[in-house]
Amino acid sequence: MRNVTDQPNAEFSWRSLTALVPYLLEHKVRVFLALSCLVLAKVASVGLPFVLKNLVDTLNAKDSVEPALAILAVPVALVVAYGAIRFLNVILGEVRDTLFGRVTERAMRKVGLKVFNHLHKLELDFHLNRQTGGLSRDMERGISGISFLMRFMVFNIVPILLEILFVVGIFFTKYGWDFAVITLSAIVLYIGFTAYATEWRTRYIRAANEADSQSNTRAIDSLLNYETVKYFNNEKYEANRYDEDLEKWESARRSNRLTLFGLNSGQALIVATAMTCMLMLAAQGVVDKSMTIGDFVLINAFMMQLFMPLNFLGFVYREIKGSLANIEKMFLLLERKEQITDNQDATDLTIKQPSIEFRNVDFAYNKERPILQDVSFTIHPKQKVAVVGSSGAGKSTLVKVLFRFYDVNNGQVFIDGQDTKTVTQTSLRENIGIVPQDTVLFNDTIFENIRYGKPTATDDEVWKAIKMAHLNDFVNSLPDGKDSKVGERGLKLSGGEKQRVAIARVLLKAPSILVFDEATSSLDSGSEQAILKSLREIAEGHTSLVIAHRLSTIVDADQIVVMEQGRVVEVGNHKTLLEAEGRYYHLWKMQNDKL
Incomplete structure (x- = not known):
């Protein structure tokens, strides 16, 4: 049996995700509609670079025999289409978030209530040994982490991977294997580096959380015993103890920040290298007439459009690991077995003669x-x-x-x-x-x-x-x-x-x-x-x-x-x-x- 002081582990962290599935299934219609908006938004976003390519190629045409009015009408229509598709992409995203907001809020409410009820069911011995401040902070972070996990696992991980498949497929069929290989290699390298570095960083996230909980526990304990502190004139002593905990928190946050700098720098290097290689190939294609200026713009737009969510994928993965570090203690708490339970055939106490x-x-x-x-x-x-x-x-x-x-x-x-x-x-x-x-x-x-x-x-x-x-x-x-x-x-x-x-x-x-x-x-x-x-x-x-x-x-x-x-x-x-x-x-x- 685990108890709340056990150190969380990766297996348990990822297994915690399965506990969120019932809260998604409870609102099947809302989830389906939200996913439909997600797919439509991704289709629209993939279509944007093609509209941009046609617009650039139309504006770049020199020897058109069409009347001036017709030449003007084509780019205007493309500009309007570009604006309409971008607006549709944003609106679909807002509708998706509005639909799914109810799901996450209800899940947060139900999990919060479940933890609260579970705490009241645990034996007196647990409550005599608990640290109220740290426990309340673990609950607060855990419930907030659930909101993040439900939103980003559903609406970011899957669509980003879907968009990667779309873009790599377009590059391979339209521009050749070299474009597809560079893109795919950069993506694999980026994801692998992000996963490795994030696993390395998680220990510092957990250390910061531990220090945060400890300092919060210290503050609440001191304030609850305000009179005792005053009786013994120990304000300075309490402040020094609180500052010691804050110092640990500061040190953990500093380590967290420095490792984040290393992660972001590595990600930026991979993205910059891939973008440079792709644009060099596209520029060479324009020079030897195998590609148009519109193709150059399309490739640049796709790379920007791809690496923006890919960069976000790195952020999401980091935040998911952070959220898992936040919720794992809460789920460990829920796994703690009640020591005092009713028998399966327990009946209500009926008193006629109170002895x-x-x-x-x-x-x-x-x-x-x-x-x-x-x-x-x-x-x-x-x-x-x-x-x-x-x-x-x-x-x-x-x-x-x-x-x-x-x-x-x-x-x-x-x-x-x-x-x-x-x-x-x-x-x-x-x-x-x-x-x-x-x-x-x-x-x-x-x-x-x-x-x-x-x-x-x-x-x-x-x-x-x-x-x-x-x-x-x-x-x-x-x-x-x-x-x-x-x-x-x-x-x-x-x-x-x-x-x-x-x-x-x-x-x-x-x-x-x-x-x-x-x-x-x-x-x-x-x-x-x-x-x-x-x-x-x-x-x-x-x-x-x-x-x-x-x-x-x-x-x-x-x-x-x-x-x-x-x-x-x-x-x-x-x-x-x-x-x-x-x-x-x-x-x-x-x-x-x-x-």
Whole structure:
């Protein structure tokens, strides 16, 4: 299995092109019409030099016996025909691009959505290790590269090769093998040199992209942690690190530019040599009367017309390789297999009696470091069960396993008697609501952040949740009321305010099971008591799992599960656990001056 850090390779890059075929076939009529315009435009472009030849020969005629008016009429007609054909060539190209624009734009939209959905399907472990800035830049370049590939593969590579065949055939049949051989040799040499040099250059394109992604990652990471940078007075340190990445980008771009100079110089030498040889032969033909001035002009026009797209072919090939270097990481990302998937026969979770059971659960992020070991306990319907223990005991891991962000290594997790592995992930998470330790909000209004708990909710339903969370006074006190922006990751709100938003979200979602993952551990005592009151209100009548650090917040729990080093060491209520004078007793003693 590949992962997103694997180095791309040429085989995979070209194989990526096959993934674009379905997007072309989806719009068969548009593609057919666009290709028809392409062929007609190429036929018109091949006819232009012949019109130009006849025009020159007509103007060069000295001994015509036709009346002056007739002599004038012929070149005027040819000039008009030349203009009409050139206009038709341009218009056909514009119609072609307009028709095909819809195809490329739809493909970009669908691929972008596919990558976005795929990222959300990948396991939590992937997202914990990703670099957001670099990932977003890879997606941006990849989607842009798709547009280039679809347009230029269809509308440039094939027509350029078609035009080459037309011109070489005309030279061979009308002017002899020497003209055809020079032209064909120059084309083969040009394409071979371009392909070799472009393969050589691709490493520098990739290096520039890597440096660009790294610098973007560094910038975003620093800006997201703006407060931390300020707290430690590390603006200069961050700027120096960012400049180091920019220096790598500058160096890679310089190498890219120098290799481009070498490529363009070689291409120009091949074109100039071929043009010189062809025009020398054509000039010799005019001198010995085997060719007319019109033929000289026709050959010159064909060579210009041929090497312009041939030069463009070099550009297209370079850009295709560059685009492939851009999209290969995106396609490698799409190839990454989902670690957490629904079974083929998975059913929706149906809850009548919202109970939770952890049965002999083993789990480890890394095989060498087990996190949960033979964990078993049950939460009966409408019970409030708290899980406590020292840091690293595995408390928060229970939440990740319950939500099925990870699959357990051994054992089972049941909700209302149904194994969570046998139900769909969507239905599982629909029935569980969480108030997390750190509530991260979107950079949107406070109202829309609460509505996120149930995107289809009406304004009245959102206001009801706000009131139940005792948040209405705060919302109304804001300068813009419910339309007040909360800032990046909710930085404009205090910890207690963000927790109330999380509570309102859960109330709006109205799940069967509630999870509180150290929901008050980062709050001051005053805020904690206010939030605890709200939590008790919403937990009443619900099945609740509470992950707690402060034992004073869970003394009212129906049952307390004490964990140590990934194992359940004690189970009971607050009173019985204190009387047992076990691990819970010692934790309570450490957190309180006296029992």
